Amino acid sequence: ICGIYRCGTMSAVKSILRLAMCKKELSGENINCKLEGIQMVYHPKGVCSKAIDLEVEDGVIKSVEFTGGCNGNLQGISRLVSGMKIEEAIGKLRGIKCGFKNTSCPDQLACALQEILDN
Numbered sequence: 001i002c003g004i005y006r007c008g009t010m011s012a013v014k015s016i017l018r019l020a021m022c023k024k025e026l027s028g029e030n031i032n033c034k035l036e037g038i039q040m041v042y043h044p045k046g047v048c049s050k051a052i053d054l055e056v057e058d059g060v061i062k063s064v065e066f067t068g069g070c071n072g073n074l075q076g077i078s079r080l081v082s083g084m085k086i087e088e089a090i091g092k093l094r095g096i097k098c099g100f101k102n103t104s105c106p107d108q109l110a111c112a113l114q115e116i117l118d119n
Contacts, residue, residue, distance in 0.1 A: 044108035
């Protein structure tokens with residue numbers, strides 16, 4: 001579980017948009033909704049990056065875009081995690097440190113993904 005400093009709280013999340021496809025049953029009484037995807041803007045703490053834009057669908061990371069930070073490295077991380085299951089990405093990224101900091105942009109990405117799982 002990510003610590004409060006490293007992950008922040010839900011207030012660190014600018015927005016979480018849950019995209020659902022809903023259909024009304026023929027009887028008109030039941031409505032079935034299937035979670036289609038999640039879009040999220042996460043504001044990391046303790047790193048150079050200012051925001052992480054995420055799109056997740058069916059538990060798989062569709063896209064990641066960092067604002068600020070080490071551009072080349074973060075583009076590489078974004079491409080590497082695209083298509084990866086959320087849990088796998090968290091397992092690979094959680095706990096990575098940047099220099100003397102207690103966290104890093106990859107660690108903050110893991111925290112953002114954990115927020116999605118927790119909500």
